[in-house]
Amino acid sequence: MARTNTSSVSAFGMKDRLGYMFGDFGNDFTFILSSMFMMKFYTDIMGLSAGVVGMLMMVARFVDAFTDVTMGQIVDRSRPTKDGKFRPWIKRMCGPVAIASFLMYQSGLAGMSYGFKVAYMIVTYLLWGSVFYTSINIPYGSMASAVSADPTDRASLSTWRSVGATLASLVIGTGTPLIAYVTVDGNPVLSGSRMTIIAGVFSVCAFICYILCFSLVRERVPVEANKQKLDLGALGKSLITNRSLLGIIAAAILLLLAMLGMQGMAAYVFPNVYRSTQAQSAVSLLSSVAILVICAPLASKLAAKFGKKELSTVSCIFGAACYVVCLIVHPDNVWVYVLFYVLSFIGLGFFNTVIWAMITDVIDDSEVKNGIREDGTIYAVYSFARKLGQAFSSGMIGSLLSLVGYTSATAFDPSVTEGIFTISCIVPIIGLTAVALALFFLYPLNKKRVEENVAELARRRGEK
Template identity: 75%
Template sequence: MAKSNDSVRPFGMRDKLGYMFGDFGNDFTFILSSSFMLKFYTDVMGISPGVVGMLMMAARFVDAVTDVTMGQIVDRTSPSKDGKFKPWLKRMCGPVAISSFLIYQSGFANMAYGFKVLWMVITYILWGSVFYTTINIPYGSMASAISADPEDRARLSTWRTIGATLAGLVIGVGTPMVAYEVVDGNTVLSGPRMTVIAGVFSALAIVCYLLCFHLVQERVEVKANNRKLDTGRLLKSLAVNRSLLGIIAAAVLLLLGMLGMQGMAGYVYPNYYGSAPAQSASALVGSIVMLVICAPLASKLSAKFGKKELSMVSCAFGAVVYVVCLFLNPQNPYVYVGFYALAYVGLGFFNTVIWAMITDVIDDAEVKNGVREDGTIYSVYSFARKLGQALSSGMIGALLGMIGYTPDTAFDPGVTKGIFNLSCIIPAAGLGAVALTLFFIYPLSKKRVEENVAILERRRSEV
């Protein structure tokens, strides 16, 4: 039920900026992990890529419990004077930032191998499976409480993507310019520099979370779900929710493609092309594509054609771009950056509207079940995103091991050619699979979404 207090300010730019800062804060640690953690632990700490990838996948079993548990906690918590969701940002911004910083402690590089693995396991699980969960689930669920208007939610989705893009710009462009150094003619990652960078990003994450807390206002009162927890009913309702299963599958595949692009960038540019500046350029171009093309056009195109329809076509386009790049095998790193930019247009539209698609899924579940479960549904989706992140890192680690990558073979011609091939094949396969999943599984077409909105408006007007 929407709050009726006339003193509540209307939805506006302050909310959009605040919600943007929330994802800015999230991605200061999330993008850093997806883009540089594997590189840091293989090249600086000397851990096998297979071991790092195995950790990232194994941690998802922990997330299966922590994410859904946090979703239930959020759904069953009564609103406070600050709202139901945003108080969690203030409570947990410190722990998530500190735990992220602890991951990148290069001072332990000369410690015993077992100690380094143990340190990696503890800090990564604390960050990703515990503290990040306690802030990301409420943040993602909060969109439904900021406004009941689907168009406002689509705008929040766009501004959330802008926040992620700006974080990617800072991390993707700035980090390679500072973190790499040339040693014996090779471009290598500096451990001490990465530690400092992680500390700076953690501090900035706290600032962004607090800005989100103070700028955003929850207008829709989402009451505590006092229904007795029936685990069987919950699992059954989730298992037969085709829209949720479809968006989960698409999200996992999107992250395999997108994080595959970002993760392999740390290898294809310095190792195959020998150019850290080109890595910064690719991140800059990707951010420009999101801010100049995808963010301004996504809402308009999705309003005209539908979010599902737009995402399906754009991801298929991105897959084709990488297939062409694989066969042409450009030798100039900046030609490769051009292919990267074109493919980013493809995934960018889906990545911009996906957060609004989650609210469509929540609405669809409420239409069917008569219960609003923002936190629970978002927590399942959040788990899927983490699973996609882990599978991406695990897949990259395993594939790098298969082509013989180690710190000693990192610049061998056969290994670097394998790195290039993987940098094209991984995103092409991921984005192509997204398009097929949206077409065959995800049911929420433009027509279906409009029907659900009308049903819920009618129900709420009758209360």
């Protein structure tokens, strides 16, 4: 069988960091677009109620309980090729995931029946998220441990992955509001035809980023195929008794609720409460710049000094506190609200920057306990948890918007806009506070424990 020739592969370096960055850049061209604008597209363009859209998106994500873990098993049991064990999947699936994302935003179908539009959303959303996105994201995330065995290198990959996500957020969050909205009777209204074009452009960009990831990254750590007979009972027991995995899953779901709740509500609070799509664009720009200038350079250094768990807990508390002040102040000036948003985003940004390295810590911890390395399966379970966070966020936002009476006809009523503002503050307050509590009480991998696991695995592999 074909094997990765690690002796001829160049040493870990900037090409790997840039390539890994492009991988998440590609992921988030479709993921962030879905998080920030899919709900808005289907409520305002396709005419579906927010509650229906949110619930359908949430229910659809439970399919990932099967597809994510199945893909993780496929990856763990696949044989290495000349391109490695994980990289080939990126090349295979980059086209399908880009096409599926584009299909979700077809404004030309807005005139179809309500039932048809609901069915179309379910089918295209499942194809994009549960099938194609899963089949590229699981191998991509699992690949980090094969790129380098050095914990410092892996932390670097986590940082650069976060940089890629931030750049995608910068492009999508800053550019889309400036292009996708038109003014109708003095109010900013989302344009369906423009959203379709934007989705097509971002799909092409995602494809290019994936190809760059495949071309630049190299796998150096041989990861053999898992040849053990699949025992679903033993696998399930191993996963549900893995405290570090359960802790990071809880924190990840809550993080996604807070972060995607903030991003999702931005599509309503800025055009509807403050009548300013320019501020919506600016807040995405400033948040992304803050992540690149503050979180990315400092996260690895602070995590090395204090620990990833410790850094993340404190930063999430700070993020929640920012929105508590915002809720009390209730700023009339949109730029004051932007300030609170950006400060809170910096708080959650530190955790979001190091979380990928924390997943590698969880994989190491599992190997120390069980003697088996299951990168794909553990990452698949974590990926499913993130999708649950995305789904719960969509369901939560949709339900809360329906609760305050939001429809395309009531979008600018004072009682509705007041409800939108309150939701935009309460969601990150509760979400980020819960993240900090989950990390503190449920996640056991503090700085000392991580260092002990790294030393133990090095000893087992005969490293000095």
